[in-house]
Amino acid sequence: MDPVIVVGAGPVGLTLALALARYEVPVTVLDESPGEAGAPRERRLARTAVLRPETAALLERLGCVTSEGTRWLGWRTLRRRTEVARIPFAPPGGAGKAAEPTEFEDAFEAGEGAEERPGDERHADPAAEPSPLHLPQHALTRELRAALAGEADVRIVHDSRVALLEQDSSGVTAHTRGEGGGDNDTVWRGSYLIGCDGARSVVRKLLGARFPGRTAVERYAVAALRAELPWPGEAVLHRSPPRGGEVTARPLPDGVWRLDWPLPPDGGLVTPDALLARVGDSLAAWCGEAPAYELLDTGVYAVHHRLARRWRCGRAFLAGDAAHLLGALGTQGLDEGLLDAENLAWKLALAWHHGASEALLDSYQAERREAVAARLRAADRMLPAVRGEGGWRTVRRTLVPGAARSHDALLTEGHLGRGLLGAPAVHSRTPLLPAAPPAGSVLVGTAVGAPVEDVPVTAPDGSEAWLRDRLGGDLLVVLVAPGTGVWERRHWVGAGLMPALAAAVSALPMAAELLVAEGYPGADAHTVLVVRPDGRLVAALAGVRAAELYACADAARGGAAGGSGGAEVPSEESTPQEATSEATANR
Known part of the structure; x- marks a missing residue:
């Protein structure tokens, strides 16, 4: 097949290219810039990025570390302080004189x-x-490029501005022109194309996707x-x-x-x-x-709030700032863009290697657009409370019903990545779930569609790792089996539920890796967890249920290649939960 074309060599485009390369998918990156030799090196210390721990872990799994090595890793190793620091501050009108600390920072x-x-x-x-x-954005870009330098199947082409896109049933054709235009038109053929070309995305305009906000x-x-x-x-x-x-x-x-x-x-x-x-x-x-x-x-x-109406058009997709803009109250647009790349990479890889259903490809928009829309709605609703527009009592009653939330709590929540402003999204309406909960489903400490907790796991060959370190590859099937850490592998690998579970996993419709965990939050012994390549929980089953396990794996891949998957994906028209954002956007 033809390579996947990524338009834009910013952090989102480079991360997507690196993730696809890890799945052994060839990638061509088309970038407008004249290249490292002729372009000025932008080193803006005032331009930085704040990434949630889960997003930083994605970069690490992709092999992206800074030249300082342990410093980057160390920044996110230490936990947030649990105590509140009491720091004196100068009161209004009291220049140079510190007051008693009547406020907390x-x-x-x-x-x-x-x-x-x-x-x-x-x-x-x-x-x-x-x-x-927290890191400078130029450092992130530099290290992503360094990681890509070792990927033989990734080609970055500079001085290439996309001027025309054409699609057919088997791929996408992109026509590019170098700086100055003229007759230097180059034609690129790709199996899929993703526009990661920023807020003024040419790809978005060529696809005719509206960008209200x-x-x-x-x-x-x-x-x-x-x-x-x-x-x-x-x-x-x-x-x-x-x-x-x-x-x-x-x-x-x-x-x-x-x-x-x-x-x-x-x-x-x-x-x-x-x-x-x-x-x-x-x-x-x-x-x-x-x-x-x-x-x-x-x-x-300036912070803009915009959300593209369509993130997929045939074999072309949008990601990062080309698909959404946000940033008020501590929300992080770049972090969301990297999550776009993670969500889309494994789906495109499955499509490239094995073919894909429409449900699988449509699920990217269904999941990621819903997540970003929820973040935008939360920020729009909380802005009046935090900024004092209309008074706190009115805002609390009409926009945050039933929540005795203060200005300080809302503001801190955004910067800490908590609640609606920053906590990881739950894909509760994804089309990549069985139509009904499988027989034998049980509740665990993670909701279906949410990111799994990180726990120690062991593979049948005896190798040990953390669960999240195994993401970014195949479907994961995790058996919760207390006591396996005490017994030698030869005693448990062929005992109990393991033989039946191994046989069921080998028969799944997509590649899967079997792991064993001593425990998992909220899970009883012999619970089987089904986890997507991006770490989202598909289901938790009580014991080995081969038919239900097969159904979960089939749902996770969106059904058979070429099929619709039987799932309904939100259309381009407004859905009820987006009505507030759309009304605001079209003012």
Whole structure:
């Protein structure tokens, strides 16, 4: 078959190319930039990304680590602080004078270097929460390119702007033109094509996909500086600084910090004096007096909320900023884009190697669009509460019914990746589930459609790993069997349920790996978990049920190749749960 074409060589496009390469799918990346030799090297310390632990784990599985090695891994190894830091701050009008700490500032992110294997500390303490990963975006792009350099089946073609797309029953033809246009038209043939070409996506326009939403939902100023602050390796959210509007400070390598604060909605210019005054106020509030610092980079950016109406058109797809824009209240657009890549990669790989049903290909839009739409709706509903538009009491009654949630709680939730603003989405309406719960289904600590918990597992050959380390390959079938860690492998591999389960797994309609776990949250002994390649739970079954296990695997692949799968996928028209977003978007 022809390679898969990825349009755009940003972090999302490179991650998708790397994920496909791990599935042994050849990829051609078409990029508008003139290439590393002729392009300026963008090293903006004020342009960074915050990734949820699950997303950072995806990068690690793909072999993407920084040249600093343990530093990157160490940032996300340490857990978020459980205590709340009490830090003096200067009250309004009290310049240079620290008041008694009548407010709390949350230390909401950890990241000092560590020597342990990534994730070991998290697993050693079940109550510990892994921290987000904060890194410069140019460093992420650099390391993704380094990982791709070892992939013989991935070709990155620079100076290639897509000008025309044509589709037929067997593939996609892309016509590209180099800088300056002219007659230098090149034709590329691909089995599938994914537009990862950003907010101004040419692919989206060529596909005719609408991109409704709101422009400049919020505006932020950002400054990157080098300074010694009281909490090395921890990010801090100051919710009531002297000049109003919260300030966040996140650590970067080499003593560098990124500070962000929202700007007034009037769209006025930010003068250098105003920016320096805000930096000085924040540092003085945290340190008692402003320490010496080196200003390295500044910027102003606007947050837009937009959602493409279609993410799939035949053999062409959209991902990342080409499909969605978000970023208010701590939501992270790049993190969502990398999750797009993870969701789509295994489905395209299955289609490329074995063929795929329409249900499998449509499930990408059904799952990821629903997840991002829920994030956008949550941010739109909570913005008035956090920003004080219309008063908190009215907002709490009409937009967050039944929740005694404060301004501070909502704001902190967004930055911590919790709740509707940041917690991992649950694909409860995915078409990749059996039409009805299989006979013998049981409840465990993970909802169907949610990411599985990370637990130690053992393969039948005796090799040990963490469950999430086995993602990104085949379907996983996990038997919960307490005591297997005590007995030698030769005693349990052919005993109890194992022979029948191994036979059932070998007969599944898609490749699957059998694993054994000593335990799983909420699961009884002899529970069998069916887990998708991207870590989503398909079902939990009581014991070995060959027919039900087959049905779960068949549903996970969307049914037989070429079929519809029998699942109904949301159409381009508005669905009830999207009505609020669409009404807002079309104002």
